[in-house]
Amino acid sequence: MQEILDAILSTDSTSADFAALKLPDSYRAITLHKDEEQMFAGLDSRDKDPRQSLHLDEVALPELGPGEALVAVMASAVNYNTVWSSIYEPVSTFGFLERYGRLSPLTKRHDLPYHVLGSDLAGVVLRTGAGVNAWKPGDEVVAHCLSVELESSDGHNDTMMDPEQRIWGFETNFGGLAQIALVKTNQLMPKPAHLTWEEAASPGLVNSTAYRQLVSRNGAGMKQGDNVLIWGASGGLGSYATQYALAGGATPICVVSNDQKADICRAMGAEAIIDRSAEGYKFWKDENTQDPREWKRLGGRIRELTGGEDVDIVFEHPGRETFGASVYVTRKGGTIVTCASTSGFMHQYDNRYLWMSLKKIVGSHFANYREAWEANRLVAKGKIHPTLSKVYTLEETGQASLDVHQNKHQGKVGVLCLAPEEGLGVRDAELRAKHLPAINRFRDI
Ligand SMILES: NC(=O)c1ccc[n+]([C@@H]2O[C@H](COP(=O)([O-])OP(=O)(O)OC[C@H]3O[C@@H](n4cnc5c(N)ncnc54)[C@H](OP(=O)(O)O)[C@@H]3O)[C@@H](O)[C@H]2O)c1
Numbered sequence: 076m077q078e079i080l081d082a083i084l085s086t087d088s089t090s091a092d093f094a095a096l097k098l099p100d101s102y103r104a105i106t107l108h109k110d111e112e113q114m115f116a117g118l119d120s121r122d123k124d125p126r127q128s129l130h131l132d133e134v135a136l137p138e139l140g141p142g143e144a145l146v147a148v149m150a151s152a153v154n155y156n157t158v159w160s161s162i163y164e165p166v167s168t169f170g171f172l173e174r175y176g177r178l179s180p181l182t183k184r185h186d187l188p189y190h191v192l193g194s195d196l197a198g199v200v201l202r203t204g205a206g207v208n209a210w211k212p213g214d215e216v217v218a219h220c221l222s223v224e225l226e227s228s229d230g231h232n233d234t235m236m237d238p239e240q241r242i243w244g245f246e247t248n249f250g251g252l253a254q255i256a257l258v259k260t261n262q263l264m265p266k267p268a269h270l271t272w273e274e275a276a277s278p279g280l281v282n283s284t285a286y287r288q289l290v291s292r293n294g295a296g297m298k299q300g301d302n303v304l305i306w307g308a309s310g311g312l313g314s315y316a317t318q319y320a321l322a323g324g325a326t327p328i329c330v331v332s333n334d335q336k337a338d339i340c341r342a343m344g345a346e347a348i349i350d351r352s353a354e355g356y357k358f359w360k361d362e363n364t365q366d367p368r369e370w371k372r373l374g375g376r377i378r379e380l381t382g383g384e385d386v387d388i389v390f391e392h393p394g395r396e397t398f399g400a401s402v403y404v405t406r407k408g409g410t411i412v413t414c415a416s417t418s419g420f421m422h423q424y425d426n427r428y429l430w431m432s433l434k435k436i437v438g439s440h441f442a443n444y445r446e447a448w449e450a451n452r453l454v455a456k457g458k459i460h461p462t463l464s465k466v467y468t469l470e471e472t473g474q475a476s477l478d479v480h481q482n483k484h485q486g487k488v489g490v491l492c493l494a495p496e497e498g499l500g501v502r503d504a505e506l507r508a509k510h511l512p513a514i515n516r517f518r519d520i
Pocket residue numbers: 154155156159280281284306307308309310311312313330331332333336351392393396397414415416417418439440441442479482486
């Protein structure tokens with residue numbers, strides 16, 4: 076592993092040098108163990124501690140298949156799917172691996188008694204499989220997390236529609252929270268040259284998701300002038316949605332839960348901010364009954380901030396807790412676009428406000444290759460910036476996941492895999508210097 080790292084750290088290694096490197100038989104990775112699936116049975120979600128379920132193990136290097144690459148991972152990031160996996164909610168991810176394993180002898184490799192997690196990476200290609208022409212050993216890359224087979228016609232207009240669509244490192248094995256990862260080469264994209272490894276690894280999943288959900292015509296298709304209500308505006312998804320709204324000439328109305336998060340939204344350039352804790356919204360009177368007066372109070376607050384306008388788009392992901400309010404506050408003809416249900420997936424809303432006001436609810440999930448590529452391109456051009464707030468070592472992934480589980484983090488939380496320290500991997504110092512304050516926004520607060 077040291078030879079791989081030396082080749083990456085040296086400035087004059089060639090593609091041939093990388094191709095000649097001997098690959099190790101095993102590598103260190105963050106895993107879940109199948110025999111621990113029931114370890115949190117009966118516990119409340121908030122009492123399930125990722126530090127107990129996430130292990131740092133030495134695992135065997137998987138065999139490389141056609142159309143795939145083995146990548147030396149310099150850095151990765153924690154996503155909320157790492158939290159879901161680590162607390163075995165809503166289901167154990169080993170079921171995904173078993174199902175994938177039944178597809179073909181090649182996918183059978185994924186069905187193991189351990190699951191290597193992680194849906195983001197920045198690193199260097201070590202080997203490519205048969206049929207790969209676009210990438211070669213030594214290429215500095217990031218990987219998006221869409222894994223598709225594309226053997227059905229269903230996915231050929233929009234690869235997210237492939238019946239065998241999976242999220243790499245969540246519904247497949249050999250993810251990015253490891254020293255080496257296995258990806259399909261149609262997941263690879265150029266690493267933004269002005270970013271460090273850990274910065275480059277952090278946008279991937281959430282940036283692509285926010286791009287499809289808000290900007291793409293497959294999502295809300297945001298346009299100039301739109302008012303966009305963004306829940307969790309300083310969180311993983313929200314920190315990119317806020318940037319997209321601002322960059323696209325829309326007005327974000329950022330919902331956050333404390334002063335520090337409000338300051339981060341201001342630092343990104345947002346002006347309309349709602350502190351949901353300080354303003355004390357209680358959308359539910361009890362477990363089964365919502366309080367429409369609280370929806371109205373939120374709607375009134377939005378109008379105060381927008382000069383009397385309602386929102387064209389709600390960027391939804393908290394789910395059950397906020398969905399009724401989201402449907403209510405959307406303007407006539409507007410769109411509620413949802414990609415998640417963090418607080419519960421059985422939503423309840425008053426349908427009269429949807430049909431009478433001709434609103435739309437749009438489901439959105441990750442992004443196709445093109446959308447992920449476009450989102451990464453905007454990062455590479457310095458138009459959208461990483462929102463990295465803190466970086467952990469691979470050994471500390473459990474703690475990093477606990478922070479996200481407990482909503483103690485800001486933006487994104489990074490993880491160093493092979494990178495021995497932060498700050499490495501910058502190839503375009505000039506572009507970096509131009510954007511340094513924006514790149515560090517989430518670290519400075
Ligand atoms: N479908 C997809 O492709 C996809 C992709 C990425 C993420 N997701 C899902 O989307 C969700 C959010 O992911 P993320 O990375 O943005 O997580 P995150 O970094 O934890 O940010 C979510 C933010 O939402 C706010 N929030 C949480 N619970 C809330 C509640 N009950 N009411 C109002 N606001 C609440 C919090 O902000 P404040 O406390 O400041 O309000 C939190 O910071 C997760 O469930 C994740 O699995 C789905």
